[in-house]
Amino acid sequence: MQNEVLVAGVGMTPFKKPGDNLPYSDMAAQSIRQALQDARLAYGAVQEVYAGYVYGDSTSGQRAVYDVGMTGVPIVNVNNNCSSGSTALYLARKAIASGAAECVLAVGFEQMPPGALQSVWNDRPDPLDRFSEVVEQTFGHTELPVAIRYFAAAGKEHMERHGTSLQAFAKIRAKASRHAARNPLALFRREVTPEDVLAAPAIVPGVLTRLMACPPTCGAAAALLVSRGFARKHGLDPAVRILAQTLVTDRPGTFDDRSAISVVGYDVTREAAKQVYEAAGVGPKDIDVCELHDCFTQNELFSYEALGFCAEGAGEGFVNAGANTYGGSVVVNPSGGLLSKGHPLGATGLAQCFELTHQLRGSAEDRQVDGARMALQHNAGLGGATVVTLYGRTN
Secondary structure, eight states: OOOOOOEEEEEEOOBBOOSSSOOHHHHHHHHHHHHHHHHHHOGGGOOOOEEESSSSSSSHHHHHHHHTOOOOEEEEEBTTTTTHHHHHHHHHHHHHHTTTSSSEEEEEEEEESSSOOOSSSSSSOOTHHHHHHHHHHHOOOOOOOHHHHHHHHHHHHHHHHHHOOHHHHHHHHHHHHHHHHHHHSSOOOOOOOOHHHHSEEETTTEEEEEBBOOOBBEEEEEEEEEHHHHHHHTTTTSEEEEEEEEEEOTHHHHHHHHOOHHHHHHHHHHHHHHHHHHHOOOGGGGGGGGEHHHHHHHHHHHHHHHTTTTTOOOHHHHTTTTTTTTSSEEEEEOHHHHHHHOOOOHHHHHHHHHHHHHHHHTGGGOOOOOOOEEEEEEEEETTTTEEEEEEEEEO
16 A cells, blocks of 8 residues: 655746756755745755756755755765656655655756757767667767657658648647647747647657747646645645656667667657556546656657557647647647646646646636646656656545
8 A cells, every 4th residue: 555645735846948947956945945845844844856957067956945944954965867757756655655755846947058958078979879779770870959859750760650730730739839839837828830830840850840949948737745644734725636657668679679769768659558548447538637757749649649639650640639728629738738838848747747636636727727637747857767746636
């Protein structure tokens, strides 16, 4: 038996373009204070802290948290690429579920450099070398930045294998912009049409335009998790709980399949979703709202299929039917997603938690999904680690 894990408080800063941001420590502290205020708790109640980030020196988590309080509790720094924030959430949940702690803070932050993601440590083996080998074999050699190269290769493969049109990816970006127009925390709130997306400068002609890729941004988000017993003791009544969660890494098929779609995490996402659905005794048709990892429009379409919202190869039909938005079968990325908020790597997973918590509380204002009772979160990190989390209402 595991202890029930409740989401007591969440906080999030607006995401900003690099250079227009506060230092990471200020952003993180701001999100932590918001989460504590939301939970109506003082920092002294926190028994453990997990801090997710990618671009930063060791113990940046301590530097950020110390501005809020210094109580001697364990602070663990977490780096799992783009899923660092949700990995911090995963560890926080496990601490409570196991009974090791009753009140745990997960915080994610990133102070990003401008431009495409670059490797920092070039004097040692590249953790993505096997992934890059597959992409080069399937897509050919190119000097494009690594993430663009991977997702362009995967998008091209999906187009060739399933007949997916570039228009389908453009429609996903247009949908994201309509959702973001309702979200005051989104960086890009201007609505665009599919035609605008197709007319944007091509990154890879016929495969990827600039508007199909999320931008690097800076920001922070936090979540405070508590046990049911702790909530009762402190007079709290959180409306949201974590029903199931898993973190899955790659199997040999990621490389043996010689598929760029596998390289960017399709198989890992499918397995993680399967584990979560089975653990909670639900299926994809039970999901009302989902925040998924739309670092590129291509990945959003792959994820519809991997999460079970539609059959493999049926992503374009899912888009064309409007099944991914209000009035459809599941509202995907009501926040506007990474495409509209940007992607501060360590903060993204906890920003997704922030959105889904408000959706289940019924406090998402203009972007509220009517009657939302079950929410799915998907956060993927190349290299690889994918976290899928299922949330539900407590009543």
